[in-house]
Every structure is written in structure tokens, then in C-alpha cells.
Amino acid sequence: MSSTGKTLALGDRANGYSLEEIEARLESGKGISGVCKTDLPTPSLLLDLDLFEANVETMARHAASRSIGMRPHSKTHKCPEVARHQMAAGALGISTATVSEAETMAQAGISGLLITSEIADPNKFQRLVRLTRRHPDTMAVVDHPWQAEQMNDAAVEGGVQLNIMLDIDPANRRTGIEAGEPALRLARDVDRLSNLNLRGVHCYCGKSSHVHGFEERRRHSRESMAAPLETFSRMRQEGLPVEIFSGCSTGTYNIDSEIEGITEMQAGSYVFMDLDYRRIGGRGGEVYDDFHPALTVLSTVTSRNLSSQATLDAGLKAFSTDRAFGPRPVGIEGAGFRWGGDEHGILTLEAAGADVRLGDKLEFHPPHCDPTVNLYDRIYCTRGDQVVEVWPILARGHR
């Protein structure tokens, strides 16, 4: 046996509360105070509030300095509390991936919602109409005349005007209509429909966001945005009532904000950051560190019988697995990670710079923040070692 247990005795609590008490306070909606990170059940999702607040402020200042609007994306966090911080920092509204995210944000009092994914379902058209009745500034995207017609029919029946953004494909081959004539034709179609108000162009280039190297990324984003922006300009020349051009990711915030014509940014991941974004390289160097890695997953070492590895209680259900690399432990240089199954992760220690003991609680930076957050029901917010707030991830789950 290579390692003995941690000496934290049963009932030893860093700070007064038992898990039962934490849970009771959560149930009752009361805040928690005096709870230490290590009091929490694992796996848990933690957010360092100091780093998070700095991230929100950095982006808000950048946007203000470039006179560009922010409508940050909630698909990253699905959490009204995060959205409220973004709004307080001057955001025009919140972008959402789904109707249900928009409904959740609206219920929390957030306005200026932009649903950035196409919908193509009678029930979702109806939900969009109901949402717009309560929040008339809600916007949705279309990339096909059929969606526009269906939305118009629903809007007529529901007695509302729907705000529509034309989704143009930046050669991303995911959603969006082709720039140029096809987009112009669809814009005219939308403009002609009685209960649709054409508001602008939506153009998000996921492919640009993770291009490694700042100069390569800048070139990629500028090339991708060129035709859609030219189409936007032609719409304006034609007198179509387009005011907004929304795009931009965390990877391109300081690229797209310098491109003439883009009026607002929908970057989202910057609030949390993740390993994937760290790797793309920044303006100044190999690590993209404009924003702080504020989000971690807390895990317990649950098995420690092999000298070369430690087994954790965090596996495929604790981290998203869509990237080619795993999570990285905070403060343990040289350690590796491999998946050990649904509920297990393996920390490989051959080259690790620190000992790891059975019962230790370790924090990990996730490979990809958005789908990792989606695995949890709440974010434990910390300052130093203290848990100071708990934010429910209200828009998680499919509705």
C-alpha cells in the first residue's frame, strides 16, 4: 500500500457546517456562510468569484473601449446569476442557445434575449410567441423561408411582432444561409412578412474561435466575416431595417471588435475559461490568458492502491469528454489524467510534483466549460477557501 489515508477525522469540519446543514440551507433558499470548499460533496462545480468578476469586468471594459455592444452567451453558464453580473457590467442583453434558456433568463428578469439557434418545431414557435408577448425585445434567428413563414403564422395567431435576425453562414457549414444573394432574398422575404421585424444579421464562426495562434485566428475570422459583412452592408444600402450584426467568440473578442461593421459580441466562455481556450494562444504569447481560469471541478481521491496513480470520484459524468485531452489538476505539476469510467478518473503520477493521498480533495480545470457546467445543478461560488454563494444552473436540462 503506497499511501495512507488523510488524517481528517470523521466529524472534523473545516468550518462548522455538515453536508446535511449545507443541503438544508440550500433547500430553504438561505445563503451559506462559513462553509469551506472541502466541506462540499464531490464531484462539485466551483467558481472563484474574484477571478470571475475580473473576467466580467475585463470583457466589459474592452467592449466599452471599442464602442461595441455585448450580448454574452448563456449557453456557457445556463445560470441567471451569471447573466445578472454580465448585465450589471453593461451588457445589452443575453444570447441563448435554446428557447428554454431564453425562457429561464426571462423568468429571472433578464431582457434583450437573442436565441442564436434555429428552431423548426410548432411547439417552439408557439413558445417564442409567448416569450415575446412578455418580453417584446426577444430576438430569434432564421436561415430558411419556411422558418420565417412558420414564425409569421405563429406571430399573427399570437398577436405579436417577432424580432428576427438573419443567420448567415460564415463558411462554417453548421447553420445559416449563404452570404450574398441567397441571404438578401431571405432578408427581403422576412421584411415582407407582416408580423416579423427584421433586426439584423447573426453570424457566429465557431471555426475561428479555436484557431491556434493569434495572427492565424485573426486572418481566419476576418476572412470568415468578410462576405457576411458585405451582405449586411448591401442590406442597409437596400434600405432593409438591419441595425445589429452579432458574432464573435471568446477566442476572437479582440479581433472582431476591430472589424468594421460588427455591432455586438456574443462571447460566453470568457466568464469561466477552460483548458481548450488556454491552448489557442493569446495576442502576446503561447497561452491565452486574457481571462482567468475561474471554474474548477472538486473531486476526492477515493482509491490509492497503486503508486503510479490515484483514482478520483470524477469521470465521464463530471467532465465533458468532447476534447482530445482531459482535465488538469490545480497545483500538481506533471500529473496526467485518463478516463476511468462513468464515475472514475485516474490521476497518473509518474511525473507528478506532489504527493496525493487517499481522501484528498483536488480541483481540476475542465477541458471545455460549457458542456461540463451542463452536467451540474449548481455552482458553488468561492472566495479563497470559503464557499460564499450557491447559484442554481436553472437552464440545465432539455425542456
Next chain:
Amino acid sequence: MSSTGKTLALGDRANGYSLEEIEARLESGKGISGVCKTDLPTPSLLLDLDLFEANVETMARHAASRSIGMRPHSKTHKCPEVARHQMAAGALGISTATVSEAETMAQAGISGLLITSEIADPNKFQRLVRLTRRHPDTMAVVDHPWQAEQMNDAAVEGGVQLNIMLDIDPANRRTGIEAGEPALRLARDVDRLSNLNLRGVHCYCGKSSHVHGFEERRRHSRESMAAPLETFSRMRQEGLPVEIFSGCSTGTYNIDSEIEGITEMQAGSYVFMDLDYRRIGGRGGEVYDDFHPALTVLSTVTSRNLSSQATLDAGLKAFSTDRAFGPRPVGIEGAGFRWGGDEHGILTLEAAGADVRLGDKLEFHPPHCDPTVNLYDRIYCTRGDQVVEVWPILARGHR
């Protein structure tokens, strides 16, 4: 534009209920009837009840015919309704991956719980004690003396006897103590502790479960189980009070049930099945079809501007991504799939045998069932095209 919209008009409902009505009935706890699959919001998780019931029965019959116990694993489904079906088919109890899963099952009235992952946290030792106070037949695993001592201290303080299974590593290098002398020493340690009742051996070989080819898989499982079974036998010879030897996956149910000494099986995935298990090959052929693929994800085609592909509203948050292959559409031969981001999947149609239209709703078999189920809050149960029940996935999320 390669494809026009589906003609299902707004307000057209296959069967009477609007989504609002479905949701209201769900909220009120009432059942739903007359709701059609296509009425559901997407992405949604569907379970074909006829196939599911056949799977439960097939496994129960096999276990009965081999006189081996079943304690099926709930990490697959996290759903008390599924567990109830397994209990009704003769299961001895339910295996769980986590304390919170066990708590959820216990609250639903399920007994005979076996928590198959090590715990190493003061709060979780306390929770195990509380759970055992209410459900005295609950079992937990240990693979290190420290866990045993901590559990015993908690049991003394809580005034309960804890049932302990010794977790032996089948050369899987994930959890478990080494077979032979190390395991025997730990078994004696556990047996000596005042408030721990040694009940048996836990030995799960994840590596065997997905070995391709029945004969190779049989050889792998027999080799992996040999030393742990020999250790189990030595424990019995020594007079240690071990009765249970629990192991076995869906991939090895008809292998391990023929191995002398294994007393019960904890297979779980067989209730739903997934593409990964289909690929391992069965006793009789290249496709493992002993159990039916009963679980699907329902998705809507939300963008259809390219002739070679259709964009779906199901991406990294709708399917687990831990396998090297993506989901497969039901009934569309030759179509491929690639990930399109958090909320998007791309169906590639170059070689597809059927047309796919904007607004179509398609079902997909998931690559890996357990972490896919974990992304949803409820299972919509169907018979034919009708949704007949809705089962909450109560143990989802980390607690």
C-alpha cells in the same frame, strides 16, 4: 435551397396535447395519455417500453436459469421506475455508483442496495451511516484499511452495523485491492472491526465488458476473475463470513454466470443498450443483439441549407461524447454523424438512403447509454408512437 419545410402546421398536433399541457400534467404529477412522440420538445430521451420490458425479462430469465442473483446497476438509469421493474423481475436489490444514487433509490423504497464505488470523505461516511440506519441491508465497498477504519468509527458513532464488500482489483487498475494476500489481510482487518460486517467480494472488470468477440471476451473475463475468485475461496476456507461475490457487466452476463463462484451479477446497460455494446459481438454473431436497443434521443432538423447535410438540435449536451463514434439515426441507412457543437449535430447525407427535411424529428441510438441518460431530467416512455409514461431521472446530478 435543397429542401423545403415539413408541412406540419402550427397548432397541428398529432394527438391533442400542446407542450404547455404536457408540461402542466408533468408538473402536477398526472400521467399523460394520447401524447405522440412528435409532440415532445427536442432533444428528448425516449424509451421503447416493449423493448425495455423484453430486456428486463431476458436478463431475469437468464439469471434464474443459471441460479445466479441479479443486483442490476442503477448508474445506467438513475431512475427508480427502472429499478422497480428490475426488482419486480426478481432482482435481489440494486447496485449504485454513488451514495446519492443509493439515497435516491432508498427513498423510492428500493432495498438491497450495494454502493460499488469507494468513498473517502467524512460527509459520505456519515451519509452511509444514515442510509444504513434506515436500510440496514445497504452494502458499501472498501479497498484500503483507512476507509474501513473511518467507516467503523462512523458506524460506532452512529450506532449501526455497516455491511462491507471487499473490492478486489481484477487487474483493471481502477479501484480495488490486489487479489491474494493483500486482499486477505484487508478482509481480516474488516472482519475484526466492531461495527463492520464483512459480506463478500466486489469485483467488476470494466475491461472485460467491451472486449470484441465472444470467445476473446470469455477468455478475458475468466482470466480476470480467476485470482479474485481464488481469494474469495480462501476467505471462505479461513472462515471469514463472505457469502456474496458480485461482478459482471452486460457484456459478460452469459460468461460470468457460468463461472463457478460468482454469486450475483450487477449488469446495468442491458435495460437500454447502446451502439457500443452492439459492436462487441454476441455469442452467435458479429452484432451483440441479446438485448434490444430500447433507448433513443429524439431530435429536430433545424437547418437544411446544404444538400450534403442536415443540422440537428442535438449536440454535445444531448449525447455523451466519450466514444470514438457518434449516434446513429434510426431508419436512415447510410447517414453519418459529426458533432456540430454544444447544441448542434450534423447528419451527413452523401450516402443516406432517405430524404431528411427541415422540421423532421428523428430518433438516434446513443453511443453510450449511461452518460447520455445523465444529461436528461426525464425519460419519455413510449409504446409505438405514443408517449405513455414519463419517468424522472431522480438520481441525476451530483449531490
